[in-house]
Amino acid sequence: MEYVGERLYSRCPVPIQNVIMSAYGWKLRRERFGQGFDRASELLDRSQWLSLEELEAYQEERLRLVVRHAYETVPYYRDLMSGLKLVPGDITRLSDLPKLPVLTRADVDRSIEQLVSDAAPRKSLKKTHSAGTTGSSLYMYWDREIGYMNNACLWRERNWAGVEFGEPIATCLGRPVVPLDQKGPPYWRHNRPWNYLMLSPLHMTDESAPLYIEAMREVGVVALDAHPTAAYVLARFMEERDEYLPLRCVFTTSEPLLDVEREVIEERFQCRVFDGYSQSERVMYSSECDRHTGHHLYMEFGITELLDDDGDPVPDGTVGRVVATGLHNFGMPLIRYEVGDTASMAGTDCPCGRKLPLMRDVAMRAEDILVTPDGRLVPPLMVARAFKLLPGIVRSQIVQHDPAEITTRLVVKQPLAAHDEDDLRRNIAERLGPDVRVAIEYVDDIPLVGRGKYRRVISTVPLVWGKTTTANLYQEGGGGEVGVESTEESEEERAGASRASS
Numbered sequence: 001m002e003y004v005g006e007r008l009y010s011r012c013p014v015p016i017q018n019v020i021m022s023a024y025g026w027k028l029r030r031e032r033f034g035q036g037f038d039r040a041s042e043l044l045d046r047s048q049w050l051s052l053e054e055l056e057a058y059q060e061e062r063l064r065l066v067v068r069h070a071y072e073t074v075p076y077y078r079d080l081m082s083g084l085k086l087v088p089g090d091i092t093r094l095s096d097l098p099k100l101p102v103l104t105r106a107d108v109d110r111s112i113e114q115l116v117s118d119a120a121p122r123k124s125l126k127k128t129h130s131a132g133t134t135g136s137s138l139y140m141y142w143d144r145e146i147g148y149m150n151n152a153c154l155w156r157e158r159n160w161a162g163v164e165f166g167e168p169i170a171t172c173l174g175r176p177v178v179p180l181d182q183k184g185p186p187y188w189r190h191n192r193p194w195n196y197l198m199l200s201p202l203h204m205t206d207e208s209a210p211l212y213i214e215a216m217r218e219v220g221v222v223a224l225d226a227h228p229t230a231a232y233v234l235a236r237f238m239e240e241r242d243e244y245l246p247l248r249c250v251f252t253t254s255e256p257l258l259d260v261e262r263e264v265i266e267e268r269f270q271c272r273v274f275d276g277y278s279q280s281e282r283v284m285y286s287s288e289c290d291r292h293t294g295h296h297l298y299m300e301f302g303i304t305e306l307l308d309d310d311g312d313p314v315p316d317g318t319v320g321r322v323v324a325t326g327l328h329n330f331g332m333p334l335i336r337y338e339v340g341d342t343a344s345m346a347g348t349d350c351p352c353g354r355k356l357p358l359m360r361d362v363a364m365r366a367e368d369i370l371v372t373p374d375g376r377l378v379p380p381l382m383v384a385r386a387f388k389l390l391p392g393i394v395r396s397q398i399v400q401h402d403p404a405e406i407t408t409r410l411v412v413k414q415p416l417a418a419h420d421e422d423d424l425r426r427n428i429a430e431r432l433g434p435d436v437r438v439a440i441e442y443v444d445d446i447p448l449v450g451r452g453k454y455r456r457v458i459s460t461v462p463l464v465w466g467k468t469t470t471a472n473l474y475q476e477g478g479g480g481e482v483g484v485e486s487t488e489e490s491e492e493e494r495a496g497a498s499r500a501s502s
């Protein structure tokens with residue numbers, strides 16, 4: 001649903017909202033399953049057991065297709081390669097990739113329409129938003145094939161944890177499925193075609209958390225798929241009541257997963273956490289297998305390079321900038337795209353036997369949980385998303401020192417128009433409530449902290465869990481070590497209909 005659709009939705013009675021959710025679920029099911037999905041799934045089933053050499057051969061085969069397609073049908077790459085006096089025959093091996101420059105987010109922002117393939121009818125492409133690590137906002141286009149491939153990756157990720165399509169799953173991801181002005185249960189909606197119980201990320205309090213847990217128990221969900229902070233908040237409230245809800249697994253995505261979060265979630269849901277990572281640019285995908293030795297990099301999905309500041313590859317064990325080439329989105333191919341995250345590689349030696357390389361230390365963003373005057377604990381991503389429809393923002397940061405006040409710091413190309421400022425305030429109010437004042441502050445820069453980590457959401461407001469109070473996530477322990485980290489966009493796919501709003 002687009003912006004206006006979301007407003008209409010919020011005015012419908014609950015049963016109608018359930019019908020809308022399921023109708024959208026059917027639409028997405030038609031778009032993401034079918035022959036294309038089956039093909040991609042068969043490939044991924046087989047390829048996960050290939051040797052590293054075979055996987056690289058597959059990547060090179062796809063790379064040749066992508067480069068030729070880009071040269072022949074994408075104005076940006078035609079110009080770029082002509083300027084560099086390159087033809088597709090010059091880029092046939094992985095080792096040829098450095099002949100092309102790194103594509104930055106700013107490059108994409110400047111040339112977005114030139115990056116779309118002439119061969120792809122616009123009608124066939126899905127336009128989506130990328131909010132990016134540093135809070136800037138971009139459009140992306142996906143073709144049908146990348147929709148199938150991404151969905152196939154999602155289900156491989158889930159199969160690794162023993163979950164099959166059709167089994168009941170609870171989600172608590174990026175969209176406000178329950179309007180904020182709804183003051184009582186149910187704090188969830190049903191998406192029947194995907195068998196999802198969609199939990200509201202905006203209504204979690206000491207009083208409502210047991211209702212969430214009860215609803216999950218009643219439906220008999222086998223897994224929870226959530227932002228790490230959302231899963232953590234539910235688990236932490238259970239800890240307060242000394243409750244447990246045994247599940248088969250918990251999937252996390254889209255935010256940094258801290259060690260403390262993993263620990264509490266695993267304890268209270270009595271299962272392992274499977275963390276995953278992807279982004280709306282659709283250039284890389286990774287997830288944990290059942291041995292939890294790091295994230296397996298899905299080599300079939302994209303080619304990932306880790307580079308130092310001079311643009312040279314870093315050795316295993318050293319953190320580098322993530323630059324990735326998508327192998328399946330022919331509608332808008334991105335070659336050597338700088339994702340904005342850092343990570344390190346840790347070889348291919350996982351006891352599961354798969355040779356898909358292990359990625360660790362994926363990090364850059366640090367985000368706290370937001371607290372509202374009425375005591376709700378809100379995942380940071382919910383508010384970071386308030387920016388996603390506003391163009392011209394280079395960087396943004398949300399700062400909260402008091403539950404009743406939010407300051408949004410913006411680095412912009414030019415100050416926002418008055419109606420965009422109003423939109424931003426309204427978007428935030430829709431997530432945090434009308435009692436929260438929103439100040440907008442234009443700044444020249446927002447510096448990185450620690451090892452180049454970007455603090456997109458800072459809250460110094462303590463977290464109250466029933467009778468216990470703790471400091472917010474990144475205050476305790478001076479910024480908590482970021483474990484494997486995710487950007488938000490994988491939820492676009494995994495949410496199925498939980499993303500009626502994309």
Ligand SMILES: [Zn+2]
Nearest residue numbers: 289291350352
């Ligand atoms: Zn493994």
